[in-house]
Structures are given as C-alpha cells and as structure tokens.
Amino acid sequence: MPTLLIRTLRCPLLLRKMAHSESGRQPPQTLYKTVTCKPIETMKFHKPIFSIIVILVQLILSLIDYYDFLEWKKDNPELDSIISTINYSNSLFIFVFIIGFYEMLTKPSWFKILLRFFLVCIVLGTFLAWLVPIDDFYFGVYNTAWFSAVIAIILILIRIGTLAFGKIYKK
Numbered sequence: 106m107p108t109l110l111i112r113t114l115r116c117p118l119l120l121r122k123m124a125h126s127e128s129g130r131q132p133p134q135t136l137y138k139t140v141t142c143k144p145i146e147t148m149k150f151h152k153p154i155f156s157i158i159v160i161l162v163q164l165i166l167s168l169i170d171y172y173d174f175l176e177w178k179k180d181n182p183e184l185d186s187i188i189s190t191i192n193y194s195n196s197l198f199i200f201v202f203i204i205g206f207y208e209m210l211t212k213p214s215w216f217k218i219l220l221r222f223f224l225v226c227i228v229l230g231t232f233l234a235w236l237v238p239i240d241d242f243y244f245g246v247y248n249t250a251w252f253s254a255v256i257a258i259i260l261i262l263i264r265i266g267t268l269a270f271g272k273i274y275k276k
Contacts, residue, residue: 148264151212156205159224163201166232170194193247197231200254207257210264223253 174192178185201224208220227250234243 148210148268150209151217153209155221156208156224159221159228160198160202160205163198163228166228167194167198193243197227197247197250200250201227203254203261204250204257207261210261227253 171192171194174190174194178190204220204224204227208217208224211217211220227246230237230246231243231250234246239245
C-alpha cells in the first residue's frame with residue numbers, strides 16, 4: 106500500500122507552554138508520522154487497446170455504410186419516397202461502443218476473453234452478413250448486439266451504484 110508522510114503540528118496548548126518557557130523565539134516543531142492509505146476504488150480501464158481498436162473499426166464500417174446509404178438515396182430518389190429506409194449502422198456502432206466500454210471495465214479473466222470474442226463476432230457478422238446464406242442473418246446479429254448492449258448498460262449501472270454506495274458507507 107502507498108504511504109504518505111503527513112506533517113502534523115503540536116497541539117496549541119503545548120505551543121503556548123513552549124512559548125512561555127522558551128521565550129517564544131523558536132518556530133513550532135513538527136512531527137512526521139507515516140500513514141498508510143487505501144487507494145480509492147474507481148472504475149479503471151483494464152487493457153483497453155483491443156476494445157478501442159474494435160470500436161474504431163466499427164466506426165469506420167458504419168461511416169462507409171452510411172455514405173453508401175446516402176449514395177443510394179441520391180441514385181434512387183423515387184424509391185426513397187416509396188420505401189421506408191432505415192440505416193442500422195449508426196445504432197450498431199452505439200451498441201458496439203457500449204459493449205466495448207464494458208469490456209474495458211472488466212478485469213482480465215475468461216469473461217473478458219468471451220466479451221472480446223463476442224465483439225469480434227458482432228463486427229465480422231454484420232460486415233460479412235452477405236456471405237452467410239441465412240435469411241436476415243444481419244438482423245439476427247444486430248438484435249443480439251442490441252440485447253447485449255442493454256445487458257452491458259445494466260451491468261455498468263450496477264458497478265457505478267456499487268462504487269457509489271461503497272463510498273457512502275465507508276464514510
């Protein structure tokens with residue numbers, strides 16, 4: 106545990122007695138004592154580089170998908186007014202960001218490895234969904250990412266609440 110040196114002054118009564126007995130010309134003496142401090146529990150990032158890379162890759166893929174979507178709208182204005190077009194890549198980026206943020210907060214363990222594998226499956230599953238011969242495979246991966254992001258938000262809120270109540274009860 107880290108140690109701190111804390112400077113403490115003698116109590117005022119002793120200083121008054123010293124002033125009367127020694128003519129008061131000496132500066133007050135200080136004592137140094139060693140105090141061990143417990144580190145404050147906070148939300149720490151544990152090896153965040155993998156999640157940052159996955160989040161950036163998903164951001165790039167979402168931007169590419171969005172620009173392709175805008176080009177399609179320009180090329181097909183008559184279909185755009187008839188068809189209800191929804192671009193899912195923006196919300197998919199938010200889901201990957203939330204899951205990646207929770208992965209950054211998780212300590213190294215088998216669960217962190219599982220989260221990393223899950224993030225890679227989401228990014229590759231949505232990017233390469235056209236290769237899989239299953240109808241609506243993209244939306245299956247999208248719904249799984251949505252559900253996982255909701256669970257990650259709940260777990261993040263539980264962690265924040267645990268830290269907040271832990272600090273309240275320690276005081």
